[in-house]
Amino acid sequence: MEGSKALARKSVTERPADLMTPRARLGLIIPSSNRLCEPQLHHYAPPGLGIHIARLRSTGPWHRPISELGDDLKLVAGTLADAKCDAIVFNCTGGAMEEGPDAEARAVEVIAEETGAKAFATGAAVVAALKALMLRKLVLLTPYRQSVNEAEKIYLGQLGFEVVHDIGLNLSGGNEYIHVEPKRWLDLALEAMDKHPEADGLFLSCTNTTQIEIIEEVERATGRPCINSNQAVLWMACRLLAPQLGGWPRQPHLGRLFGNA
Numbered sequence: 001m002e003g004s005k006a007l008a009r010k011s012v013t014e015r016p017a018d019l020m021t022p023r024a025r026l027g028l029i030i031p032s033s034n035r036l037c038e039p040q041l042h043h044y045a046p047p048g049l050g051i052h053i054a055r056l057r058s059t060g061p062w063h064r065p066i067s068e069l070g071d072d073l074k075l076v077a078g079t080l081a082d083a084k085c086d087a088i089v090f091n092c093t094g095g096a097m098e099e100g101p102d103a104e105a106r107a108v109e110v111i112a113e114e115t116g117a118k119a120f121a122t123g124a125a126v127v128a129a130l131k132a133l134m135l136r137k138l139v140l141l142t143p144y145r146q147s148v149n150e151a152e153k154i155y156l157g158q159l160g161f162e163v164v165h166d167i168g169l170n171l172s173g174g175n176e177y178i179h180v181e182p183k184r185w186l187d188l189a190l191e192a193m194d195k196h197p198e199a200d201g202l203f204l205s206c207t208n209t210t211q212i213e214i215i216e217e218v219e220r221a222t223g224r225p226c227i228n229s230n231q232a233v234l235w236m237a238c239r240l241l242a243p244q245l246g247g248w249p250r251q252p253h254l255g256r257l258f259g260n261a
Contacts, residue, residue: 022050026237027080027088027117029073031059033174035207037091039231044212046238046249052083058095060173065099066090066107073089073107074114081115087240088117089125093205094148095230096123097155118240122207122229125236126158132260133225135201139140139192140166141185142205143177152205165196174208182213186221189214193222201225207233215255225256232257 026045030037032055033256041051054076058064066073073090080088088111090096096104104121112119130138138156140163142149149168156163167188189202201224204211211228218226235257244249250256 007100020074021047024087024241025050025052025083025085026053026241027052027077027083027085028091028233029054029056029076029080029088029111030091030207031034031055031058031174032057032062032097034092035174036178036209037207037230041234044230044234044251046245046251047243047248048245049237051112052080052085054079055155058092065103065239066095067099067103069107072087073110075126077111077114077119078161081117085115085117086244087237088115088119089237090119090121091230091233093122093206093207094127094144096121096259097152098148100155101127101158105189120236120240123155125203125232126203126229127156127161128226129227129235129257130161130201130203133201133227133256135225135227136160137140137162137164137198137200139164139189139199139202140205141188141202141211142166143171143180143209144168144206145170156203164199165192167192177208178210180209182210185209185211186217189218189226190221193224199224202228204228206208212254216253219255220233227257231255 037051045051056076104123108119133207147166149166153163207229214231215226229256238249
């Protein structure tokens with residue numbers, strides 16, 4: 001009995017410091033149906049970065065464009081401010097890009113005004129990542145219907161990027177997105193780059209897929225940079241919060257992007 005008590009005391013007193021008081025906190029507003037963003041960001045976040053999640057009914061039967069999220073967006077952003085998040089991101093690629101960069105920027109302003117935190121959205125994070133790696137001609141891979149792909153191509157085109165080839169798997173929603181195995185994304189990426197060598201790199205779009213798991217393999221096999229939505233969001237957060245994190249966290253398993261502070 002005494003040994004059990006001693007073990008319990010030891011386990012409590014030896015908790016990692018970053019679980020109790022992380023150096024910085026990132027809050028993510030995600031669609032309520034998203035099941036992969038949360039575990040992925042907890043897994044890939046560098047030491048010292050706390051991850052907090054707020055869910056918003058904004059996709060599937062509750063689909064609304066970002067310009068119509070209004071008070072609901074303020075409400076969920078406020079819950080992350082209550083958790084003392086230093087940066088807050090609207091993390092839904094299709095939702096961020098659907099109405100174009102201006103609508104996305106207005107939503108980010110709403111979050112910043114409501115919370116006082118550093119705010120951004122997935123689309124802007126992806127664009128910053130593409131620019132950091134000097135990518136202009138892209139292969140776009142998504143689980144989406146073609147109409148969503150078209151909206152993303154328009155968004156990217158308005159900001160100076162060219163999608164030379166795109167593939168949408170035409171899946172009905174998150175319940176299907178999460179079951180696409182990493183190898184399927186890898187095979188699609190390799191096939192697309194083999195057919196379109198003019199592309200500078202790849203954008204694997206969606207926050208609710210296994211895409212982030214194959215970034216290193218894609219880059220190694222194709223010799224081209226690979227950007228994924230959750231990877232870009234984590235990278236942008238690390239850029240914004242680097243002083244609090246004690247410097248730039250190099251994450252080689254997340255590809256070339258994390259070599260760019």
